[in-house]
Amino acid sequence: MTAEATSPRGLDLAALQRYFEVHVPDTAGPLRAELLHGGRSNLTYLVTDGHSRWVVRRPPLGVLTPSAHDMGREYRIVAALQGTGVPVARAVALCEDPGVLGAPFCVVSHVAGAVLRTHEDLHALPQADIDRCATALVEVLARLHAVPYEEVGLTGFGRPGGYLTRQVRRWRDQWSRVATRELPDLDTLHQRLAAEVPAESGAAVVHGDYRIDNAILDPADPGTVRALVDWEMATIGDPLADLAMALVYRDPAFDPVLGGSAASTSDRLPSPRDLAEQYARASGRDLGRLAFHLGLGYLKIAVIAEGIHARHQAGMTVGHGFETVGDAVPLLAAAGLRALAEGNPS
Structure with missing residues (x-):
């Protein structure tokens, strides 16, 4: 399989494809990705192969403050909270090797739903x-x-x-x-x-x-x-x-x-x-x-x-x-x- 879609900034889609094919067993086709939001915190991407949907998170670009944007910590807490009654996404994979995407990243399942970001969203x-x-x-x-x-x-x-x-x-x-x-x-x-x-x-x-x-x-x-x-x-x-x-x-x-x-x-x-x-x-x-x-x-x-x-x-x-x-x-x-x-x- 190959990643033919355009990579959004901060995400090498071809490299991610290779990683998914080894570490994410449900991968069934070429990946596509879009930036959900980024820069204020970790960069967040919606990734799909046309069948399944995942969320990939990586640190923002640029110089980072110490202890911030630790992908291992983020993944560990989501994995630990499975089954506790606290609603979280399903933990899928953690890559701490910066050689893959240029920074560590984690993968969780995509949870469909509504996010209220603005007054307009809420006031509806x-x-x-x-x-x-x-x-x-x-x-x-x-x-x-x-x-x-x-x-x-x-x-x-x-x-x-x-x-x-x-x-x-x-x-x-x-x-x-x-x-x-x-x-x-x-x-x-x-x-x-x-x-x-x-x-x-x-x-x-x-x-x-x-x-x-x-x-x-x-x-x-x-x-x-x-x-x-x-x-x-x-x-x-x-x-x-x-x-x-x-x-x-x-x-x-x-x-x-x-x-x-x-x-x-x-x-x-x-x-x-x-x-x-x-x-x-x-x-x-x-x-x-x-x-x-x-x-x-x-x-x-x-x-x-x-x-x-x-x-x-x-x-x-x-x-x-x-x-x-x-x-x-x-x-x-x-x-x-x-x-x-x-x-x-x-």
Whole structure:
């Protein structure tokens, strides 16, 4: 078999064909591929041989920050969560040899469904369906945090002890690597967080990037999550950090990262306070120190956005909609300082 179709940027289709013929037994014909989305996180491609459909994920182009875009971690977590009740795609193959595509990559089954990326996508639904979708996402997050990670083979996947201290240090270090400008608010936010690190609230599998457009929904029932995707930042850590990230994504300050209309920021979704209360009921966790986690979430997303902005300036992004990402960084840093000053979400 040969790959005659045009290769999308970042994916050598002929090389992928050779790999699939050896490592993916269901391959039955020449592969075709299209970029689903890319550049903001790992590059994601829909691949088909005309019979089966898969998703291939590889790191973005350009210089990467340490510990980010680890395809082995992403694949391992998806494989471990099979059968746990947390909806994920079927793990198919992991290639850690950069000689095949120029970078490691993983392959999972394609899960058909709806992804709500923009306000327009979300607002096409009746309010009752939006409310049911939000509730389902909170319940799935609580379910993820309840997975006995040692029992599913994730011992050593992360280091729960000292997680928050390492996160504060790591994201300040990442900033020093990707920053394209000086930003006093970000420096102050880091200093405040470093001085206020609380004890961990617990240890659980954390997604690390939990928001509505990282979920594939049943098109006939938006209250059913078919699969969570984009596990590149998953680890074992404090579950409140995961909740806080989901709440930070609810802030309109995040909008420029996704081109100005991120579904997660819609005011038709429940408020951050309502989402937090839903999670507390579903999980039974104490949210007393949530303000710190919110500040940390803002720091993390600000640094991620700056990294995307830096790659875009260097011409290393794939796709479109990157022109506004850099605008989000000062907004997010300022919002992080407000979160620490104001306490838990309102």
